[in-house]
Amino acid sequence: MHEQIAANKRKTVLLIVLAIVFTGLIGWLIGYLFFAGGTAGLVIAVVLAAALSLGSYFFGDKVVLTSTGAKKVTPEQEPRLHNVVEGLAIAAGVPKPEVYVVPEMAPNAFATGRDPQHSSIAVTQGLLQIMDRVELEGVIGHEMSHVLDRDILIGTIVATVVGAAILLSEIFTRTWFWGGGGRRNNNSGGDAGVLGLILFAVGIVLLILAPLAGQLIKLSVSRNREYLADAQGVLLTRYPPGLISALQKIADAPHAMRAANNATAHLWLEQPSRVPGKDTSTIERLFSTHPPIQDRIKRLQEM
């Protein structure tokens, strides 16, 4: 189990590096194509990504909690949930996160906050209703692992860094389409014209494909983190059947989430947009924030 966690961590670090390199490259490409110099674009992209990352670092958790409609609950209102959260915080050796409930019938949960000292865990009303204590511990163990590993921070940074690249490339491809080309295009001509034009065309194609590639990187990070949190959550509860049974209940639940929003999809315990009871194809897997629930159950059973 420890080796699996270590391998997952290495993969995640690699993906973050990939995301940063990716953003730098997009910036450089834009600079090269439109401003006759890649460095300026690279700097702009990195500065933009850094600004967005800092913003979400400090305010991301509040935004997420507000946008999902999560309500803070007291130990008197939800004694069982509070007890389970506090228990797993003790097991993980971190301060107790703040506890929220989302008024939603689909069973689901998420964790947010930049570090273990500023973290929150939210579960839906539906989850509280259908899970017994052992299953709830499995779910909270999974979320506590996200808190422990600063996955929320990693996810936020990857999302914003890639997001900045996507934003930039979209702005510039649109400007180019509607504005009749950039400066470089107008200036080229003569001898270097054909080669320049080919390079320019390749660059534009790359820029158009960039958002897709960025999205795939982001999703891959997200999926890996889910397997990692499953493994580590079980290490906290020392009881895989709890999480297995919880995931099975989620897979069987008839409700779909009302607040299925792409921006927060990667945060939840299980992808909110998934249609209950439907198998996933390879293409769908590539575009999922979460691994298929049956794969997660299989991995837990193998432990």
Add this chain to the structure above:
Amino acid sequence: MGLAGWIVIAVVVLLVLWTIYAFNRLVKYRNRTDEGWAQIDVQLRRRYDLIPNLVQTVEGYAAHERETFEEVTKARSRAESAQGVAGQADAENAVSSGLRQLLAVAENYPDLKANANFLALQEELTGTESKIAYARQYYNDQVRLLNTAIQSFPSSVLANMFHFSPREFFDIEDAVRAPVQVDFEGQ
């Protein structure tokens, strides 16, 4: 300075760096072990505080089960004055078994089981029991790391020099995931 000189310097630098790293690691494990023990203490105390309330509530419905009440109350006061890790563990096992008996008694009184006050106390007790279990798990994990670092070479040399001593594991019965807990919730 020749090649040999540089090699000596490199070895000394590496040795110093390793010493700093290994020493800090020992301190980290020792502090976490202490924190873990403090957390166990907090949770055990919470359980002591619950016992008089619980006894009082059950007493209201089953006054004649005096033996059970006395036993759990005695176990509680013994546990409060217990010394050492092993002594504490023994005393806590007695408290756990007393509480199990108390809850078994409660099973026979449907009115009691429907009492809101009793249900709240039961949730508090279950929650506290599982927090004790998680605190014990954390503490034992840290003890294992600390003891391994103290006993394995070469960090054992450093541990001897600075008087780091191995700690005792906290071995209590796991009351939390035993079938009894399912009965608590009436599922």
